[in-house]
Amino acid sequence: MFERVDQKVNFPELEKQLMGKWKDENTFQKSLELREGKPRFIFYEGPPTANGKPATHHILARAFKDLFGRYKTMKGFYVERKAGWDTHGLPVEIEVEKKLNISGKFEIENEIGIERFNELCRQSVYQYVEDWVAFSERMAFWQDYEHAYWTLTPDYIQSVWWALSEMWKQDLIYKGFRVAPYCSRCATPLSNHELHLGYQDNVPDPSVYIRFRLKKDQPGARRAHFDKTSILAWTTTPWTLPGNVALAVDNDVDYIKVKEGDEFLILAEPLLSVLKEEPHVVERVKGHDLVGLDYEPLYPYSVPEQGRAQYVVDADFVSTEEGTGVVHTSALYGVDDLRLCQEKGIPFKHTVGLDGKFLPYVDKFAGLHVKEADPLIIDDLRERGLLYKAETTLHTYPFCWRCSTPLIYYALDAWYIRTTERKEELIANNAATNWVPAHIKTGRMGDWLQNNVDWQFSRSRYWGTPIPIWICEGCDEKRCVSSSAELGLKDDVDLHRPYIDEITLKCEKCGGVMRRIPEVLDVWFDSGAMPFAQRGYPRQGKEIFEQTFPADFISEALDQTRGWFYSLLVISTLLFKQNSYRNVICLGLVVDPKGKKASKSRGNVLDPNFLFDNFGSDAVRWFFFTSTQVGENYRTGTDTLRETVQQFFIPLWNCYTFFVTYARLDNFDPDRPAVPLEERHVLDRWLLSRLTGLVTSVNGGLDAYDAIEPARRIQRFVDDLSNWYIRRSRRRFWKSQSDSDKAAAYQTLYETLRTLCGLMAPFTPFLADAIYRNLSDERSVHLTDFPSGLAAEDPAIEVAMARARQAVEAGLGARDAARLKVRQPLAGIALPGEPLPEDIAAIVREELNVKTLTFGASEVKLDTVITEELKLEGLAREVVRAIQDRRKKLGLNVEDRIDTRYDADGLLVRALQRHADYIRNETLSVTLGPGREAGFDGEQMMLEGEQIWIGLKRSS
Template identity: 45%
Template sequence: FNQKCKESVWKYQDDWEKLTERLGFWIDLQHPYITYDSNYIETLWWIIKQIWDRGLLYQDYKVVPYCSRCGTSLSSHELALGYKEDTEDPSIFIKFKLKNSRKEEYFLVWTTTPWTLPANVALAVGEDVDYVKVEHKKQILILAESRLAVLKGKYKLLKKIKGQNLVGLEYEPLYQFVQYKEKAHYVVAADFVSTEEGTGIVHTAVMYGAEDFELGAKIGLPKKHLVDLEGKFVKEVKPFAGLFVKDADPRIVSDLKERKLLYNAETIRHTYPFCWRCDTPLLYYAKTSWFIKVTEVKEKLIKNNQEIRWIPDYIKEGRFGEWLNEVKDWALSRERYWGTPLPVWRCEKCGFQRCIGSFKELAKYSQTKIAKDFDPHRPFIDKVAFQCEKCPGTMKRSPEVLDAWFDSGSMPFAQWHYPFENEEKIDKGEFFPADYISEAIDQTRGWFYTLLAVATLLKKDAPYRNVICLGLILDKNGQKMSKSRGNVVDPWTIFNTLGSDSLRWYFYTMNQPGDSKNFDQKGVEDVVKKQFLTIWNVFLFFQTFAGGKFSPETLVSKHILDHWIISKLHLLIREVTESLNSYHITEAGRKIEKFIQDLSNWYLRRSRERFKQENNSPDRAAALNTLFEVMVTLSKILAPFTPYLAESLYQNLKSTIAKVQKPWQESVHLENWPVEEKSPIDYNLIKNMELIRQIAELAHFARAEAKIKVRQPLSQLVVAIPEFKEEYSAILRDELNVKEVNKIDRLPKGVDWITKEEGGLKIGLDLTLTDQLKEEGISREIIRQINSLRKKANLTINDEITIYYHTADPYLEKFFVFFKNSIAQETIAAAITDYSKVKKVQEEKEIKIEGKSIRIGIEKL
């Protein structure tokens, strides 16, 4: 059995490792900590011994959450992991007949757990609550005055009574399967009685409710189980014997109805706890368990929590802080066979107990040698017994094992076999605390809590400095993913079609880590299209012009666009570094996205002609070196976010260099993180360029409104903006395809102008189209159409072509004469000729310009 348990630990190892590596999750897969390892268990024993020595480990009999299928109790934090919303349960109102009454007089009681009714021993009321007796359907019912709305139909108010005056009244039990020695079946006072729901009278079954049990222990109500550890009724409960309690609910309701003790039966949808392991509905069940008195260190828990940076920060005082404020003692023991054995031995004769904190201590008391390959699991550990030091009796181990969450919460210490090894490295801060951990929000009741609880119990500081608490992943409609709903997404489907980097980036940037994420594959596809393809196209552009013979130089470019993009790059380094140091991943990702768009849609678009200059052009060299520096640095910035894309970018950039020298590393992931250089950041330039882009955007809106495409040159743009600096005019001329940019005081008026004002910006475009401007616009349209044929033919900038044309219109004919040189230059054409000199071309199309047809074809030389 133990071997099968060990095998199950490793059952999905290959699957997890493949997923981990494909996702680019960089962890040490060769040296995992193993919770069933003897050294790991020895540390757990040592931790339990420290808790024992402080008097914080105790055994008690009380109601705990219990899984009848697993056969074990659960802790409060485990309970929180298995709650299901919208669980359907019975909601019934039952009549308990007042004893020794000559009338048909009943207490009206509400419950959602009919299975607990056979174990009813009392009814609880609030002493200060106002109750009433009402005549209803020829019977007298007693209930809280504020809950009269639960009655169906008319009633007559007979009497008002304070709850304290009901205490002590006896009633006839619904069932009498067993005889109790103690007094039972009478009304008692309890401060937990609520009038927010039900009838203000609470059915009390002390063995199946925490508050009921405490009340019963306080006033001496009988304690007897009618349900066994399998969750089934015992043989004394003859009508329902052997039935699982939840399955018995409808039978009990039916029985009460037949006996005319059921007032009303409905169903309710509410939140109910299920076993987080096996999905069985949990029972609240009185039994003996071992507990850690975490309530004793509550203030230290709260203090340690203050030292942790939570992302999102509201978790600290919210979900996690509130959990600590209401912390319960930890139900530690489990009635299982496989697990870390509880290291407590008890004398069979006198009851003396000893907690063992190491294998060496075990050897001392048992007077046996502990072998190196000693296996501390059951059944082997159960065979280790020794003589009691208080009497002649024999000490035997208490048979329980530990909560598996105690194993995981102890990992900062147990993985290093502390304190038996690595004591200094833990105590002096090398191995403890962790700088950073991350898990989903449900772990505020799980791992986040148990890590903090164990460290605090050991009088240590908080075990982690920073924690990112992740929201849950839902489907695109905001529903939980489940196999039954058919809305589960296999990550491998995304990996195999869109890559893991795209999935990573999608989650980084869609919203804050703590927010729930409505997963939509279209969003991942958009990442590829809008971000990754943009990055890659920028690289391909560089590669095209670098030509595999690029020699990086340290140049100080004087070009305003180079200066601007380098300023933006170093500002990006600063902002991303600050965001990552603060664990604000989404902000970092979105700043990178913005930079990528700035690089592609402004710097590259406005610098494109510079790259096409002669190879010995200083301006071309400056543009190439600037773009190279930006792309190499960007690959380093992207590395933590998109490890595969960053590596590919880095290696491909390296391949464009004629002779690779230091400081290139074997991998981008071996590079140092980029360091911001403050001197390149020109904030005035960044501010001015932002203004230029806003002007350009407004002018584009004006063109669109006037229905004049950018390919059509216009004579002038006027800018009535005091902050505008004329040294930026050339950028606007190229961007907007205007001949002049002029700064003026007031915008002109007239039918030949279109003006725009927005947010303090005022611009105007002269819409007058001279013949020369029209012809230049037509030539640009012809160039665009030819370049679309080049793209269709998958040609590169190194591929020259011959252009063939045919038109019956003399007006269009002249464009291939007067604009021949500009058309050839812009389309990389060696020759332009008519169709009469060729029978077949590589690509061709027929287009219309001003309603007149022209056929154009190209052939690669």
């Protein structure tokens, strides 16, 4: 027997009940046990960073992950779902810095200490993971949270080390430079975000034009040509001039040689206006004519012992908007500069230290801070006749957002993985991956791979996987370690800073002391290593790793293209020569109803708990599955969610309560023999045909990693079920005799609801299970097989029914135009088109409330003549309607019998007498008679312009 169901449902409350049941019954665990030994469907959890409370956009990816995990489980696969937590990285550090009200290297190292700082990071992570588990369970994201992988464990870290050491063995790791905005006081590089915090406008800086004297002994015929000739270059950072190694010109720009006094100057034609005098043009050349010319170094400090420097090169970033069209290049103090010198093979070395002061060997300016040195350098060049002119310019310049020190661009040590060497392999492995939506493969991801640069994986931070590279103080020998055993440490020892920094090794080459480089790993390396690191591979878990690599399916939002999607691809390509995922759903972003990104400062952030409490998590999931194409943004607001509940959840729930209400009254027993399909009412056969099609397309869609089309079809089906099948079948459930037609109706609706629950289980796990359990003796839908292979297709019925519904539409339109309410029966209607089968035509007649339905007319033609006979029938229906209304007002139950009295005259009385049987039957009136009797709860009202009093009471 089915439990009574309240029509007024509170979905959030329902969901909490289900959470309790799942916990008590271990439903998730059971769903896994059910499929033990079955083929695996391999899912990888992209670990969220535990640096804050989960937000609404986190529901999105988790909903999709859960959808396919549940679907494949119901399809018979064993779907391990190991949770994971990304525990390292700058976001965690920043969260802790905020709590401590500190910021930056200086405070961390000198006030807090790395040991305590990292301990606080660890605590912070543990705290947030609790929030994440609660959140995930609230939205029914079934994962194994007890056996989650944590990127901070010694096992995990050692796997990561192993991965790096394998790349080391392949000679894919090298040390280089990285130019970044740098604060010399804080001794720290700034992130892009930090950089943007500190720009100031109208900052005065020197603007100097420098003569670079061309060497007289140029190779070949060019020699005499350049006597007394200088190339004019411009800079606003004179302190970079001692580090000058090259001048860059644009190959295709016109350069002019002008005579000024007894010397010659070369600069770009569009910038002749910077000259002090009216230009006296001597010669015009192209930039590429200048390339290769040697010039006299301004200073001896950056003249290399080996290799060639101080000559003219071509570059693609030369501007003719300002300066002279010649770019002074100092390799280590500009992003473009460094790239150019690396491309051209120009040697370079630092002239400035990490403290922002000139190094000792730059003897003229040694120990001076670069900004202090600027005027001295200008003076020095002026004295030596190398300064053409010096001015002051006002421009926008970045300052440290913490301490307001002017930032400089500075090349820091950085470690790289030579991904460019394996670029073609990366592209091939990406090409073999199924992207949803497809355009990401060649678009966003493909473009990113085409423009691949080596992966800079070192971070000058604290809370991260320490980079396992040790360098000999004596001979510079380098070594990459792959396990704690190699360091003489136990397996379970904490490998984080600062402890790891104290570990020294003995150099095998010279016997000297080897120390670890101070940097930690980019967190993307951590998460990209999860396919094997979650198993502790290769020290352990070898077998399980091999069984679970690569993944069949992963899903995240598209900001992961350069993040996790990339790091997984790179690491597995370099180590295992294939991608670690076969199918990937790349989701759009959650934005506010205006399309703006949610942010606290805009105040448009949706609190997930607010949504859960008001609409339920199923509703939020369903919204994400149905609202827009995968890859597009989700305009999310309370209005759209309210609509989701009203348009889909409530109608579905009403279908369910309708069934339960009458099934209880009739003691419907689902185990009774089924009425053969061919003997069922045409509405049943129509519904089951529709259901068959639905099952097929939902299976097909989900198999192709498409969620939206299946979900939208389910939505349309529920509309058909509610507003056509049940609407047109109601009387079959109400009628008093229990014949086979009634049994067929119950069986059809029952099977449909159960199947629908199966189809919906992966999408809305709470709602589907709530309904299914009541229909199935408390068995969980999540332990069933996914619906498939129904065989009740009947295209002819579907076509005919579609035509019938069009006929109804036309007929109701005609009624409306004629101002004839549907309650008033009419003699007939004639419609265009071919006749419909009788059983379907009957439905149309009933819906239109006409006696006859004919086809073949040229247009819709309604017989509008209302005979007295029809009028009385219409009045009878009015009376029925009035009695039903009264029943409802008196709070009577649908099955309650009543006695009915009336007081009226004229046509109404005749209608009541003529159609007494009909009225009694419709309203469950045991007696129906005239007279205002005592004890009858009555009401005076108007029906079709006539007075009537109707009174009723519950029949004893």
